[in-house]
Amino acid sequence: MDNPFAEGENRVIRPPATVLVIFGATGDLTHRKLLPALYNLAQDEYLPGGFIVIGAARSQLSDDDFRQKMYESVKKFSRRTLSEDLWENFSKNLFYQPIDGTNQADFARLRNRIEDLCKERSENFNYLYYLAVAPSNFGPICTNLNRSGLVESTEDGIRKTAVIIEKPFGQDLASAIELNHTLRGSFAEEQIFRIDHYLGKETVQNILVFRFANGIFEPLWNRNYIDHIQVSVCEHLGLGGRAGYFDKTGILRDIVQNHLLQILALLCIEPPISLSDADSIRDEKVKVLKSIRRFEEREIESNTVRAQYTSGSIEGEEVPGYLEEEGVAKDSTTDTYVALNLEIDNWRWAGVPIYVRAGKRLPKRITEITVYFKRPPGALFRGRQIIELEQNILAIQVQPKEGISLKVSSKPPGPRMRIRPVEMDFTYDSSFGIASPEAYERLLLDAMKGDATLFTRNDEIEESWDLLAPVFNSWQGSKPPPIYTYKAGTWGPSAAADLLRPHGHRWRRL
Ligand code: BG6
Numbered sequence: 331m332d333n334p335f336a337e338g339e340n341r342v343i344r345p346p347a348t349v350l351v352i353f354g355a356t357g358d359l360t361h362r363k364l365l366p367a368l369y370n371l372a373q374d375e376y377l378p379g380g381f382i383v384i385g386a387a388r389s390q391l392s393d394d395d396f397r398q399k400m401y402e403s404v405k406k407f408s409r410r411t412l413s414e415d416l417w418e419n420f421s422k423n424l425f426y427q428p429i430d431g432t433n434q435a436d437f438a439r440l441r442n443r444i445e446d447l448c449k450e451r452s453e454n455f456n457y458l459y460y461l462a463v464a465p466s467n468f469g470p471i472c473t474n475l476n477r478s479g480l481v482e483s484t485e486d487g488i489r490k491t492a493v494i495i496e497k498p499f500g501q502d503l504a505s506a507i508e509l510n511h512t513l514r515g516s517f518a519e520e521q522i523f524r525i526d527h528y529l530g531k532e533t534v535q536n537i538l539v540f541r542f543a544n545g546i547f548e549p550l551w552n553r554n555y556i557d558h559i560q561v562s563v564c565e566h567l568g569l570g571g572r573a574g575y576f577d578k579t580g581i582l583r584d585i586v587q588n589h590l591l592q593i594l595a596l597l598c599i600e601p602p603i604s605l606s607d608a609d610s611i612r613d614e615k616v617k618v619l620k621s622i623r624r625f626e627e628r629e630i631e632s633n634t635v636r637a638q639y640t641s642g643s644i645e646g647e648e649v650p651g652y653l654e655e656e657g658v659a660k661d662s663t664t665d666t667y668v669a670l671n672l673e674i675d676n677w678r679w680a681g682v683p684i685y686v687r688a689g690k691r692l693p694k695r696i697t698e699i700t701v702y703f704k705r706p707p708g709a710l711f712r713g714r715q716i717i718e719l720e721q722n723i724l725a726i727q728v729q730p731k732e733g734i735s736l737k738v739s740s741k742p743p744g745p746r747m748r749i750r751p752v753e754m755d756f757t758y759d760s761s762f763g764i765a766s767p768e769a770y771e772r773l774l775l776d777a778m779k780g781d782a783t784l785f786t787r788n789d790e791i792e793e794s795w796d797l798l799a800p801v802f803n804s805w806q807g808s809k810p811p812p813i814y815t816y817k818a819g820t821w822g823p824s825a826a827a828d829l830l831r832p833h834g835h836r837w838r839r840l
């Protein structure tokens with residue numbers, strides 16, 4: 331199979347020898363995403379020669395128990411079929427260490443274990459810690475790592491250490507600042523990799539290539555030519571057994587604050603100075619996030635819509651309403667759908683409405699960026715039963731059918747002057763003929779190499795919380811805006827359509 335990371339003749343450079351400790355090793359993320367991703371990296375031969383994975387969690391498991399569990403997970407969740415031979419080799423480097431994140435003595439044992447394993451291999455290893463645990467454990471784990479001498483780099487710079495933090499990074503601006511403060515007590519900013527798995531998706535990375543490696547789009551990429559933009563992150567799934575987490579979180583925190591705003595930031599950034607240092611891109615993203623106009627309290631109701639799904643049917647299957655889901659409080663006001671009308675108030679984008687929406691239990695899973703260009707004048711075609719010319723629409727489908735399409739007007743063959751929209755499109759499937767790697771593959775690989783480009787910097791996170799703070803305040807205030815409902819399996823409440831109507835716009839039919 332072709333190498334999805336290879337660029338021309340340049341094969342991917344392997345990371346240096348690494349010990350990866352996964353905290354939360356018995357959890358869902360490790361089973362579904364992390365181990366399958368590592369296995370696929372092994373299959374592509376991208377892992378370093380020296381590579382050790384230590385699963386760490388409270389359960390008392392042996393190395394063999396852990397290997398067996400991971401074998402089953404990889405078999406079930408890997409994007410490629412498990413090869414027994416490869417597994418045999420790969421699993422030799424999997425180990426397990428029981429750990430209580432609050433018990434320092436356990437970290438001393440972890441340190442001994444790491445040192446013993448490294449000694450056997452007589453190589454210099456970097457240490458990478460993956461915190462796939464509840465946020466309340468981030469602080470104690472980092473502190474204990476630090477106190478046990480597992481954080482500092484060696485004096486001669488041979489060993490580097492870093493930590494990967496899963497979302498959610500805080501619940502709001504104050505808690506994000508506090509969390510960062512806690513992390514910075516043990517790690518320096520360059521050692522902290524805050525993961526947003528959407529940044530590891532191929533199509534999200536392609537936004538920059540599409541914008542800056544083509545001559546024809548960038549000149550049009552501004553308020554003079556673009557009428558409005560829509561970003562939709564739609565899921566048909568409900569809570570997937572995560573009611574405890576989701577009911578405290580809601581879709582605005584779960585999807586918009588991170589994934590959706592990151593997509594938007596990349597879509598709207600100025601050309602960065604360089605693509606090869608992490609901060610150039612992140613500096614530009616921060617500027618976009620800073621420039622998004624903050625809502626006044628009186629503007630919330632006319633620019634935001636929140637809703638909850640009621641029972642309905644998805645792909646022919648009856649599903650319960652949100653308030654009937656197990657683990658959800660009967661009087662919960664948690665948002666399962668949101669739509670916002672944003673504006674980036676800078677020289678490039680002022681006046682261009684940016685509509686974003688995210689929801690659970692919608693008719694299908696689709697993430698799409700849709701750019702509507704301004705309508706051309708119709709003078710030439712008047713009197714030919716053509717009332718208005720259509721807008722050119724550029725649609726970047728992030729998932730599931732990764733690809734890009736451009737809607738243009740065209741004349742169908744025949745003696746009459748008629749106009750019909752046609753699509754010019756490309757899909758990853760037909761153009762590249764290979765399946766895209768999973769986001770976690772790329773992100774784990776980058777973290778091992780110490781490349782933070784696809785990880786969010788602290789100021790990006792703080793800006794996105796700051797942007798949403800007025801919305802949360804109003805929802806929790808004395809006169810909160812309504813919580814609408816929508817039937818599961820529909821495209822959200824009608825109030826979401828009303829959000830666009832005053833501007834003469836409509837949500838794209840996905
Ligand atoms: C996660 C959210 O970050 O992203 C989930 O916590 C959501 O609620 C998931 O389902 C969606 O990710 P993807 O890659 O399936 O679009």
